[in-house]
Amino acid sequence: MLLEITCGVLFPPLIWIVWTYIKHLYDCLSYPQGPIPLPFIGNAHLLRKGEPYKELVNLGKIYGDVFGFSIGSIRYVVVNNLEGIKEVLIKKGSQFAGRPRLKFTISKGMLYQINLDKLM
Numbered sequence: 242m243l244l245e246i247t248c249g250v251l252f253p254p255l256i257w258i259v260w261t262y263i264k265h266l267y268d269c270l271s272y273p274q275g276p277i278p279l280p281f282i283g284n285a286h287l288l289r290k291g292e293p294y295k296e297l298v299n300l301g302k303i304y305g306d307v308f309g310f311s312i313g314s315i316r317y318v319v320v321n322n323l324e325g326i327k328e329v330l331i332k333k334g335s336q337f338a339g340r341p342r343l344k345f346t347i348s349k350g351m352l353y354q355i356n357l358d359k360l361m
Contacts, residue, residue: 283311
């Protein structure tokens with residue numbers, strides 16, 4: 242009886258975790274090649290505290306000038322060379338315009354007091 246209750250309580254969340262991770266891995270296939278993300282944290286463990294840009298440059302040496310990178314369940318595309326950056330921002334800028342705003346980048350609360358009127 243105790244085993245049945247334990248399985249009934251633990252099995253559904255475990256299935257959800259595995260399904261969510263497999264779905265994230267499947268979604269990563271539509272992005273450029275990059276490091277395989279871990280569940281929940283993605284590739285955040287690869288970034289050094291205080292100097293994440295150095296680690297992104299090192300990953301660029303492994304995966305190329307354009308690669309995919311996950312932080313949590315959010316997937317990013319990293320461009321590591323000047324020609325690629327010019328292409329993304331200038332030549333194909335309209336394709337990258339209007340991207341969704343992330344909640345952690347503009348928020349108002351105890352830690353972040355941003356005056357959005359000055360930014361926009």
